[in-house]
Amino acid sequence: MTDKNIVPEIPPNMVFRPRLQKIFEDNYKLRRIIYVSAYMGWGKTTAVVEWLTEKKRDAVWFCLEDQIKQTVINSLLTEMNGNSSDRIIVIDNYNLLDEKELEYMNLIITQSNRRFIIISRAELPKMLSVYVGLSVHLIGIDQLRFYESEIVEYFEKWNVSLSDQEISQLNSNQKGWVGSYRYTASLMQAMGESYNRKIQLKALECIYQYLDVELLDKLDRVEKKVMLTVGCFDRLTGEQADLLLDSPNAHKILERFTRRGCFFTFLLPDVYVQHPFFKEYLTYTRSRFLAEDEIAEIYKTAARYFEKKKDTARALECYMNAKEYDGVIRILIQLSKYEVGQTDLWKNRSYYYRLPEELIKKEPALCCGMAMLGIISFHLEQANKWQAYLEEQLKILPENTPERTEVYEKLAYLSIAMPNTSMVNFLNTMKNWAKKVKYEDLQMQKANITWNSPSVANGGRDFTPWLKKAKWIKRPMDAVVIALYGDYGIGVLDVAVAECYYQQDKIQEALVQVISAVSYIEQKGSIIILFAAMTVQMMIMMLLGEIATAKPMLENMRDKITSAKAYFLYPSLEAVCAWVAMYENNYERVEYWLKNDAPDENATFSTLDIFRYNVKLRGYILFEKYYLAIGLAEKLRTVCIAFHRNMDLAQLDMLLAIVYHRMGQKDKAEEYLTEALIRGEKYGYIRLFADEGESLYKILKNFKERPSISKKYLKQVKEATKKIAVLYPSYMILPNNQDKLSASETEVLNLMALGKANNEIADYLNISLNTVKFHIKNIYSKLGVNNRFQAVHTARDKRIIK
Structure with a gap:
């Protein structure tokens, strides 16, 4: 028009x-x-x-x-x-x-x-x-955007019928974009094929041609250069655009793009965000207009800028895109020196894997990183390969050279940081290196002792075999830890001892120990250790029935983590919050965590997430997903055996006992609990069992004495578990499933309470009338009622709706 x-x-x-x-x-x-x-x-x-x-x-x-x-x-x-x-x-x-x-x-x-x-x-x-x-x-x-029902109807207009799988794929690939469905439907009709990779790529080609004609071809030479250059990045500022294009006016062209709707969004104060799909298009298109060396130079310029601004994540990405390996190596080595080295290492693993092996072998820090990646991903053959390579280098390098010292330092670090090394090697390395740091002016690369979990005693390594001797080991080891790690070591042994007291059910001693530690760590120590200390303090408050006091402590933790910019601790903090929510019977909070924040054991497995996996295991049990719980537990068992994680092994057997007991397999449940208690008595675990409360007490109260478990220990565990069962009777136990409505059913019920008819509910929620009737049938069944009036009345009585 x-x-x-x-x-x-x-x-x-x-x-x-x-x-x-x-x-x-x-x-x-x-x-x-x-x-x-x-x-x-x-x-x-x-x-x-x-x-x-x-x-x-x-x-x-x-x-x-x-x-x-x-x-x-x-x-x-x-x-x-x-x-x-x-x-x-x-x-x-x-x-x-x-x-x-x-x-x-x-x-x-x-x-x-x-x-x-x-x-x-x-x-x-x-x-x-x-x-x-x-x-x-x-x-x-x-x-x-097209909703699923609209996608189906649109394709039917083209005489194309879609399966549920095709609808899901289309929705995932094309994000409801109306224009893309036109190309896809016409291609499927013309070719007489179902939705497949060939159709997807052909439709994408048509869309790209459309963007060429409607957008790129309408730009002048300067505008086109700006778009192709800034299109290398997800987001950038006007200042960065001027720098990349060596022009004081590039940002003005970006402003014009935003004003004219060219797939850029402006965010205050000076950030332009590019639509992901459009970035893919420009990546595809760029090689038609710019030579490889021109594209590489764009990335190099950006990488230098980001590195100067200490934006290491974007600098790494740009250096790798430019194949400027020296820049990648320089940043990776620098990151490995920080106390959160394992976190950065895992986050940046793709850069290690993309570097040529011959370049990695030239840098002991990168070899060390590859060994640690093998540990974190639980590919022990990779860890052993790179550790062995460093050991070979140590043999052939001349004595008293910086190169040999660096290799020696990395091997020492691996002995401390790798949880599959024996406790004897760990202790010897700690003591020897403390002397070297003191007398030879050497530095030990910092290891993240907790691996971001809220525990020192059972964090990166399981120190609980020392549990019964913790008080006597603390003083000599304090000096070693401070000598090796300086301020980062402040409070490490105090928190570990507090955890040990807690596990032995010596609550008063644990509280005194941790309160004094928190105060000291807050002043001079590491946020990583403070997180572990505050978690112990919170668990003690919950044990004392002070859950109202414990909850604000979670927010206090969040504030301190945010203030320290220790964002890498957020995932573990969210797992702690989900665990506390189980004690509060906040099932929606737990369900949300499981769906959105919990680690996926079937995706890329990370041993940094062992604590989070253990919380997820409890979530599976809570929501009666028993076979998923068994699968996750057995997956974790392999890791725990390899890493000598005795406390986690006892925990897995205990949780599996709960699983099998709920499945009605009581003999099997007692077998697992027996194994857990044998290990628990050996290392002095009481609270590990007691904190599971009612779910475990149901098994313990009928648990017969065994020669392998002392009467005294069994009595201690039973009594401590009973106290939590009384204090938190609904922990890890869902309310009657009869009353548990899904989110969709609750939404329908709320609309019923407002007096809306079935067709009005369907229209309001954009679902079919049959779906509404299906939800109402489930609501009646779960509430045990026969009509709308009874459903609304019962739901209000039970406080399901207001």
């Missing part, structure tokens, strides 16, 4: 979308301006036309185009000054206005009393954004 002011026709094969029409209609009654914003190909114009046509709204249409823009604007102004006050004014391609035109149009639109539909590829202008929720309503990608 140009300036003919005629509403366009609905394109063929489009689906009727009542859901979207309702959004337009509801807001048309409440707002004077509806601003429809999305990138090209999202069906903005079609959505507006469909609503105008279906609701028979009187409208005049103005489509801005570069060649005749001023003519259209003049016609628009004439219309605004006319007498047809009831007629809707639609302005399409609003993103084509330049800065001055945009400012002028925003001003006259906000001052007018007419109703407007504005269609734009750009975000809502600042001048209009202040009116959102008042006179302006924004419709964006989230509303325009």
Whole structure:
């Protein structure tokens, strides 16, 4: 359309979308301006036309185009000054206005009393954004995207039937983008094939050609260079754009891209974020316009800038993209020196794996890193290979040379940091290196003692075999730890001893020890050790029945972690929160953690996550996913045996005892519990068992004496477990499943309580009528009722709904 002011026709094969029409209609009654914003190909114009046509709204249409823009604007102004006050004014391609035109149009639109539909590829202008929720309503990608039912209906228009798997794949690959479905449906129809990789790539090729014509080909030479250059990055600032292009005006072109809806979003104070799909397109397109050395130079320039700004993550990415291996190696070596080395190592593992092996062998720090990656990923053959390589280097390098000293240092570090080395080697290395640091002015690379778990005694290594001797070992080992690690070692032994007292159920001694440690660590120590100390303190408060005191401690932990910028501790903190939520019977919080934050044992396995896996194991038990619990436990067992993790082995057997007891296999449950208690008595674990409360006490109260377990120890465990069972009777136990409604069922029930009919509920939730009926049937069954009135009344009585 140009300036003919005629509403366009609905394109063929489009689906009727009542859901979207309702959004337009509801807001048309409440707002004077509806601003429809999305990138090209999202069906903005079609959505507006469909609503105008279906609701028979009187409208005049103005489509801005570069060649005749001023003519259209003049016609628009004439219309605004006319007498047809009831007629809707639609302005399409609003993103084509330049800065001055945009400012002028925003001003006259906000001052007018007419109703407007504005269609734009750009975000809502600042001048209009202040009116959102008042006179302006924004419709964006989230509303325009195709829902699954709409995808099915659209493909049926092309005589293409989709399976559930194809619907899921399309939804995942194309994210509801309307334009992409047109290409995919037409290709599937023409080729007579189901949705496959070939169709996906062919559709992508069509989309890229569309972007070439509609966007890239319309840019001038300078604009094209800017877009191809900044397109190398997910996000960048105006300053970075000027630097990369060696031009003081590059950021102005970026501003123009944002204003015209070219897949860039501006965030305050000076950040431009590129749409991921568009970055993929520019990556595909870039090689057609820029030579390899030009692309490499872009990445090198950016890498140097990011490294200077200490943005190591982006510097690494850029150096690797430029194949500038010296830069990658330099940063990886620097990161390995920090106390959170294992965390950075795991986060950056792809860079280690992509480096040529001959370059890794030249750097002992990288060889050490590869060995540690083998430990973290539980590929022990890789760990042994690189440790053996360093040992060979130690044999052939000349004495008293810096090269040999560095190799020796890395081997010593591996003896301390690798949990599969024996306790004897660990202790000897610690003592020897403490002397070397003191008398030979050598430095030991810092090892993360806890591996980010909230424990020192059972963190990166299981120190609980010392549990019964902790008090006597503390003083001599204190000096060794401080000599090796300086301030990072402050409080390490204090927290370990407090944990040992706690496990032995010596609660008063544990509390005194940890309170004094927390105060000291807060002043001078590491946030990693403080996290472990505060977790012990919190567990003691919960044991004393002070869960109201314990909860604020979690927020205090979060504040301190945030203040220290120790964001790598967040995953473990969230796991602690989920565990506490089990004691509070906050099942929604646990369910959310399992779904969104818990580690996936079936993806890339990481031994850094052992604590989090153990919490997840409890989550599986809570929600009665027993076979998943067994699978995870047996996977962890292999790691725990290799790493000599006695406490975790006892924990696994104890949790499996609970699993099998709940499955009705009581003999098997007692077998596992027997193994757990034998190990527990050997190392002095009491609270490990006691803290499981009612779930374990159900087995213990009928547990017969065994020659392999002393009566005294069994009595201690039973009594301590019974106290927690009384204090937290619902810990790890779901309420009656009869009352447990799903989120969808609760949503339907709330709408029933508001008096909505089935078809109204279906329309409101954008689900089919049959789905609503299915949910209602489940609600009646779970609540034990026969009609709507009973369902609502019962749900309110049980406080399922308000």
